[in-house]
Amino acid sequence: MQPSGFDSRQNYFQLFGLAQSYRIDIARLEQDYRMLQTRIHPDKFAHLSDTEQRIAMQHATWVNEAYQTLHDPLRRARYLLTLHGVDTQEETNTAMPLDFLTAQMEWREAVVEAQQGRDIVALEKLEARMRHATREFEADLAIKLDTEKNFDAATALVRKLRFMEKLAEEIHSAYDAIES
């Protein structure tokens, strides 16, 4: 959903005046995002005509999309790869290393077990371990993308992080199930 005009020629990094890399200053991104919205949000044009409001809404929508993409490490990596012409094929290519898949199965079994035993403490421990593992993949991704420019290896890591994201969703549903 990109509005017409000059901005559609810019990518999300350019919009925020950031270098096109995986490592970014999140605090500055957050600050710049808020500053940008205070100037272009439709609320600033609410008393003007429908045309201006519609354009303002498109601008704000686009800035929101850009911000959310850059703010989330997985989405940021995927977007960077797209800019380099690489399709991450997360839905179609499911070939993963055996040790990774085995580990994933063990994670999932542990989540189910914690949920069945209504064991919040076990779930919290799992979540902490999962976060740690995710951060390690992300650190590796930064090296592959920014330092080595090894996009094949980066793509493999993005696919692994997609598994981790799904795992995080399962942990959240397990919390919900235990608490309800």
Add this chain to the structure above:
Amino acid sequence: MALIQISEPGMSTAPHQHRLAVGIDLGTTNSLVATIRNGISVVLNDENGRAILPSVVRYNADGSTVVGELAQATQSHDPVNTIISVKRFMGRGIKDIGEISRLPYRFVDTDGMVQLRTVAGIKSPVEVSAEILSVLRVRAEATLGGELVGAVITVPAYFDDAQRQATKDAARLAGLSVLRLLNEPTAAALAYGLDNAAQGVYAVYDLGGGTFDISILRLSRGVFEVLSTNGDSALGGDDFDQRIHCWLLEKNNLSALAPQDTRLLLTQARAAKEQLTEHSETRITAVLSSGEVIDNVLTQTEFQHMSQNLVQRTLQPLRRALRDAGLGITDINGVVMVGGATRMPQVQHMVGEFFGQTPLTNLDPDKVVALGAAIQANLLAGNRSGDDWLLLDVIPLSLGIETMGGLAEKIIPRNSTIPTARAQEFTTYKDGQTAMSIHVVQGERELVSDCRSLANFELRGIPPMVAGAARIRVAFQVDADGLLSVTARETGSGIQAAIEVKPSYGLTDKEIARMLQESGQYAQDDMQARALREQQTEAAQLLEMVQRALEQDRELLNEGEFARIQTQMIALRETLQLTDHLAIKRAIVALNEATVGLAQARMDKSLMRALAGKKISELEVK
């Protein structure tokens, strides 16, 4: 058109002219209206000095209505025709309403939104809500001495699309122009934050008469950014009354009461609940229609015990909201309490214990939502507010579509900052297929049957191709009101497919038009005169704005564009000599169309300036 504001955001087009705008808290139990006076947000009172309008509408056989205090006072006389807590029925189907057997109304069994059979005919919850809004509009216009430019109406943050749309329809029916639907906790945060110059992460715990919301916000240099929201749109103070009511039935071995007795005991239950806020016990007395006398003493401890699981039910949304925001309890700098039901000591105690800090109650929990809405209304109406601030809100529930096997596929996840948009591509599965239907749902569950059905979209006019060749791009756009619109286009041929929308619970434009006519709110002549006045005002404003835009940005246009705008301006000035409001309207539309290019160029210029401004601020930081 015209962007005088752009160079100086928040600057009014006509600084001397204060545009009348209000904030309305359309509550389950009580409603209020507020406005900005001399720079301060104030609640407007009725002629008897009362700020609170009970959200109660009584229908009479002659079609007249009684709204508010009087309707509430006589509710047990005519419970079938006295509608209370109508907000619980907004955008809801009959099977969504659990306590139906305990309510004294005559529900009409239809698909879509529930309807009530009254002595004055069948009424939709939208019409009942419009009665309440009308009273507040009339109160505001009488107090402020003029017609309103518009209103900000608050809704529970956890309201889904159907409930929001129903609220907007009710405002339209009440003759109000809706500047914005604003989430109640966000409105409260605005009033609270500006009042206290707060910074940091805040939780707003909003337990109203019939709804519960929790919102987590980050307040930073005037930006109120909602990080996550959660809630239960069918949990509130009413449920606590019900618990006392059930306790009374049990204590007195009562069953199957007459509607007026049910209403009487519920009224007494509510009074008892309020008493127990200040006292450790209260006495409940009532005389039933059978002559039986009710006389019981309820202690604070007993009340806490019977309502314990209601208070507990708010905990899960709290935990979910924190998880979605990626925050822990220790990250919360303050907890703001909103809604009359948060006066109950057991609620304050539980919230205090959960967050490990004493909740903030320094603004009146009944009024804070309306006060915040008025601040937003003032800004949206174009009155200069002096301070620069912005609300960034989210959608509470994921939006998706039905896919194979009755599964819901999420298109826009919950807690996405609005406005937001996502597009998805679909294809045909049969050779020569020219139509396709899309079922839009809202909710977090995997099965469509567990989500809220919002609408069915029927796409027609897809060019015939072999199966799988057509590329249909369906775009979801959620605006700043949190309302969804859907468009579809076949991307290969560029043909815009025709969309027919069947809202699952909402009203069609035709139904709204019929209700407007039936409401008899304006005589035909009044409507004509009002329409003419509105169009004249709009035309004058538009001409002035275009003139100024041309003075500032003539260079953005080529000769052809400039001439076209000039021609349409002359045409519009000519229609102003006449009294045909439709002709003026047509000329306004034509001038607006002629200025689209100019508007776009000016908006782009403003965005570039915003970006350039950012670069400067970066330099300053370094």
